[in-house]
Amino acid sequence: MAGHSDSSSSEKKSNEAMNDVPVFSAENMQNNMKVIYYSRTFMSIIGGVIAGILGFTGFMGFVFYFLVMTITSIGLIARAKFSVHSYVDSWNRIILDGFMGGLMSFVLFWTFAYDIVHIF
Amino acid sequence: MAEDLVLDTAIRDWVLIPLSVVMVLIGILRYFVSKLMRSSQVPDPKIVKEGQVIVRARNLRAAANFIPPKSFLSRRVYFSNEENGLLFVPKGQTQNAQAQMFSDPNMAMDMMKKNLSMIIPQTLTFAWVNFFFSGFVAAKIPFPLTQRFRSMLQNGIDLSTVDVSYVSSRSWYFLNLFGLRGLFSLILGEENATDDTQRMMQMSGFGFDPSKSLGAEKDGLDIVQHEWALPKFEHRAEAVLKKLIR
Numbered sequence: 001m002a003g004h005s006d007s008s009s010s011e012k013k014s015n016e017a018m019n020d021v022p023v024f025s026a027e028n029m030q031n032n033m034k035v036i037y038y039s040r041t042f043m044s045i046i047g048g049v050i051a052g053i054l055g056f057t058g059f060m061g062f063v064f065y066f067l068v069m070t071i072t073s074i075g076l077i078a079r080a081k082f083s084v085h086s087y088v089d090s091w092n093r094i095i096l097d098g099f100m101g102g103l104m105s106f107v108l109f110w111t112f113a114y115d116i117v118h119i120f
Numbered sequence: 121m122a123e124d125l126v127l128d129t130a131i132r133d134w135v136l137i138p139l140s141v142v143m144v145l146i147g148i149l150r151y152f153v154s155k156l157m158r159s160s161q162v163p164d165p166k167i168v169k170e171g172q173v174i175v176r177a178r179n180l181r182a183a184a185n186f187i188p189p190k191s192f193l194s195r196r197v198y199f200s201n202e203e204n205g206l207l208f209v210p211k212g213q214t215q216n217a218q219a220q221m222f223s224d225p226n227m228a229m230d231m232m233k234k235n236l237s238m239i240i241p242q243t244l245t246f247a248w249v250n251f252f253f254s255g256f257v258a259a260k261i262p263f264p265l266t267q268r269f270r271s272m273l274q275n276g277i278d279l280s281t282v283d284v285s286y287v288s289s290r291s292w293y294f295l296n297l298f299g300l301r302g303l304f305s306l307i308l309g310e311e312n313a314t315d316d317t318q319r320m321m322q323m324s325g326f327g328f329d330p331s332k333s334l335g336a337e338k339d340g341l342d343i344v345q346h347e348w349a350l351p352k353f354e355h356r357a358e359a360v361l362k363k364l365i366r
Contacts, residue, residue: 041302051262058263101302107261108299112140114262116132
């Protein structure tokens with residue numbers, strides 16, 4: 001997962017010190033969300049190319065997409081050293097955000113790679 | 121029964137790749153052109169003032185629990201006082217700000233320019249694709265679709281027995297249009313002009329900024345229940361220090 005560590009290297013702590021009154025630095029959180037978005041886009045493009053080369057068709061391809069997204073989520077959580085609440089404000093953000101956004105890029109690169117390798 | 125068509129390598133070389141490359145390049149070109157064409161607009165001081173007042177009120181609302189009750193209340197009165205509070209706008213003025221914003225020629229020109237810079241390259245590319253690349257099977261999409269999509273995806277191909285997965289170049293164009301958004305956001309950084317939907321949301325959002333959001337901020341401020349959190353911090357500091365000593 002070399003792509004992760006590069007793009008996630010600028011994640012910053014957004015929740016400082018207080019535990020009963022959570023305070024978030026909005027700018028840091030926005031930066032974190034951006035990093036998450038970039039990671040997902042990148043992984044969906046790579047996943048698309050891999051799916052095309054391996055020759056997945058139909059349903060298997062979408063299953064592979066979800067697999068790639070799950071791996072991305074796990075990678076991001078591991079990068080945040082499992083203390084998710086100090087980087088984003090809720091679990092949903094880091095797991096589900098941008099899930100569907102990478103789908104179109106995935107399909108494009110999947111079609112592209114599949115055609116180049118298998119049809120032509 | 122899916123017959124596996126074998127397509128000419130020339131199609132791959134001269135259709136798929138050039139189309140994708142052209143779309144990427146046009147996207148990059150559009151980004152730079154829109155950057156160059158962004159006219160420097162002198163912001164209206166009244167609007168800037170109102171914007172800053174809103175920011176102050178929002179900060180007060182967010183950090184209300186960190187200041188003692190009396191100072192919070194005095195600040196709140198300053199903002200939402202009926203006579204000269206900053207957030208209180210009499211009914212007559214609210215309509216005025218909206219109308220002014222829409223009839224302002226500079227703003228309208230800006231919006232038009234942004235719209236055009238979005239629509240023209242798309243239209244031109246679409247016409248180009250239709251003219252040059254129609255009438256043959258261009259690609260095979262790896263997943264099956266129902267028969268209803270046939271007319272949409274296979275418009276140049278007049279055989280009805282061909283699998284719906286084999287699509288014409290028009291659908292390759294649309295696939296590129298949607299799929300390259302992600303790629304552009306990676307290449308061009310955050311501020312890129314290629315996403316239509318984001319644009320439209322931005323445009324619909326900023327016309328009503330001053331008048332309505334003042335009222336919204338005032339309501340929000342009135343709702344806040346003040347609970348001074350600082351006394352608890354002493355207990356918390358004590359707990360943390362105790363843990364450290366052990």
